[in-house]
Amino acid sequence: MKVHLKALGCRLNEAELEQWSRSFRASGHDVVAEPSTADVVVVNTCAVTTDATKKSRKLMNRLHRENPQSKLVVSGCYATLDSDHVAERIGVDLVVPNQEKDNLPQHVMDAFSANTMPLVAMEPGESSLFVRSRQRAFIKIQDGCRYRCTFCIVTIARGDERSRSLADIIDEVNALVEEGIKEIVLTGVHVGGYGSDIDSSLYDLVKIILDETDIPRVRFASVEPWDLPDKFFSLFENSRLMPHMHLPLQSGADSVLRRMSRRCKTTEFKDLVEQARRAIPHFNVTSDIIVGFPGETDDEWQQTMEYVESIGFGHLHIFSYSPREGTKAARLASPIENEIKKQRSRELHALADSMKQDMLAQQQGLLLDVLWEQAKEDNNGQMVYTGYAPNYLKVETRVSQPHSEFNHSLKNQITNTKIDGFSKENLHLQGTIL
Numbered sequence: 001m002k003v004h005l006k007a008l009g010c011r012l013n014e015a016e017l018e019q020w021s022r023s024f025r026a027s028g029h030d031v032v033a034e035p036s037t038a039d040v041v042v043v044n045t046c047a048v049t050t051d052a053t054k055k056s057r058k059l060m061n062r063l064h065r066e067n068p069q070s071k072l073v074v075s076g077c078y079a080t081l082d083s084d085h086v087a088e089r090i091g092v093d094l095v096v097p098n099q100e101k102d103n104l105p106q107h108v109m110d111a112f113s114a115n116t117m118p119l120v121a122m123e124p125g126e127s128s129l130f131v132r133s134r135q136r137a138f139i140k141i142q143d144g145c146r147y148r149c150t151f152c153i154v155t156i157a158r159g160d161e162r163s164r165s166l167a168d169i170i171d172e173v174n175a176l177v178e179e180g181i182k183e184i185v186l187t188g189v190h191v192g193g194y195g196s197d198i199d200s201s202l203y204d205l206v207k208i209i210l211d212e213t214d215i216p217r218v219r220f221a222s223v224e225p226w227d228l229p230d231k232f233f234s235l236f237e238n239s240r241l242m243p244h245m246h247l248p249l250q251s252g253a254d255s256v257l258r259r260m261s262r263r264c265k266t267t268e269f270k271d272l273v274e275q276a277r278r279a280i281p282h283f284n285v286t287s288d289i290i291v292g293f294p295g296e297t298d299d300e301w302q303q304t305m306e307y308v309e310s311i312g313f314g315h316l317h318i319f320s321y322s323p324r325e326g327t328k329a330a331r332l333a334s335p336i337e338n339e340i341k342k343q344r345s346r347e348l349h350a351l352a353d354s355m356k357q358d359m360l361a362q363q364q365g366l367l368l369d370v371l372w373e374q375a376k377e378d379n380n381g382q383m384v385y386t387g388y389a390p391n392y393l394k395v396e397t398r399v400s401q402p403h404s405e406f407n408h409s410l411k412n413q414i415t416n417t418k419i420d421g422f423s424k425e426n427l428h429l430q431g432t433i434l
Helices: 011-026 050-066 077-081 083-088 098-112 154-158 166-178 202-212 232-237 254-260 266-279 298-311 338-361 405-410
Strands: 002-007 040-045 071-076 092-096 136-140 183-187 217-220 244-246 284-291 315-320 367-377 383-388 394-399 414-422 429-433
Touching: 002 011, 011 040, 011 098, 011 136, 011 183, 040 050, 040 077, 040 098, 050 071, 050 077, 071 077, 071 098, 077 083, 077 098, 077 154, 083 092, 092 098, 136 166, 166 202, 183 202, 202 217, 202 232, 217 244, 232 266, 254 298, 266 284, 266 298, 284 298, 284 338, 298 338, 315 338, 338 414, 367 394, 394 414
Parallel strands: 002 040, 040 071, 071 092, 136 183, 183 217, 244 284, 284 315, 394 429
Antiparallel strands: 367 383, 367 414, 383 394, 414 429
8 A cells, every 4th residue: 555644733643653654664555755646645633723623624625635536544633532523524434533543554454455565574665754854753652641731622632641661662762763863852742741650750761762772862842841850951961862842831820820720830830941941051941822811811911921031932832722612711701802812922922033033142153963954955056954953943054066975965964063143034043064
């Protein structure tokens, strides 16, 4: 079979695509880049917001229109929360709920194809990660969450916490190193809760990865700002652990956080950020903020703006609140008018841009190891490479003679780079390779 994989939403969905890709190839099937050439199209849907659900439906419809002869397989949170309606949609051949998605490749093969001799037994082939133009891999370390934030539908869709074994994760990382991957991202629904069900912890996992693999760079996806032990930031003394964490805040007002059932107060969050910045210079903290949560007063919004500015985030993901049926927040009184949410969102976006420019300005003159990921030739015949510094700030560099051996080998390499400044147009750092 030729299989095309598509994901919407979170990094966990991307990590699951990586796992499925390896499973399909190991069973002798081909993972293709274009849905139009596929026998089977797999969509990993999202339901974190109402808009995400709409996008999932639109994507399913588009993929069916583009290749009506292919088998359409749907999984993910939208498919789990509304499985009956998804199964009835035109073109959908198989629904695999979240509880069974670890075995999705086997479900697909059972439904549409007999297992065949693994392709890797006949020829080495290319890693599916590189076919999909990836320099980093997302590693799913756990699924599910024991907490119930009032706005979150994902924990309902994903179920209880389930951690992968340390040995299983280490085997996957080592396999990726053999394929030439330079960077992994540890992801899950509740990454900080890893190991709660197997007598382990995120601290233990990271330490073992650093000790028992040669992966050059390790990152985290979103980590809830609780459950991290006091000694956690000592791990970053190892330079292979990248100095960036995405810690979702959601609001800068404790009264709103209580209505959200968040387990972290603003003072505790600030302490966590200060721990990170004391331990590692230029540590980049990014976050999420929900705008217009039910009952959010002008005073609470002002508290959020002042608090966010006091932290100085390197980047913000900003979401206007939308009610999700099945969550407690959907039943809360005093919903915020859309115009107010739009105005508050504009204010926060302006602050976020200002904070990001401050963060970029602080990098000038630094020497940073950059993993180069993309390249294109500009109008002057120079190659423009873009990649990421350890603290996950995007860097670009220009190199003359685009067809030289040096330029050809730069992609997917890590080089020491001097930061000269940044572009206010695209908010990328600009550097010179040493």
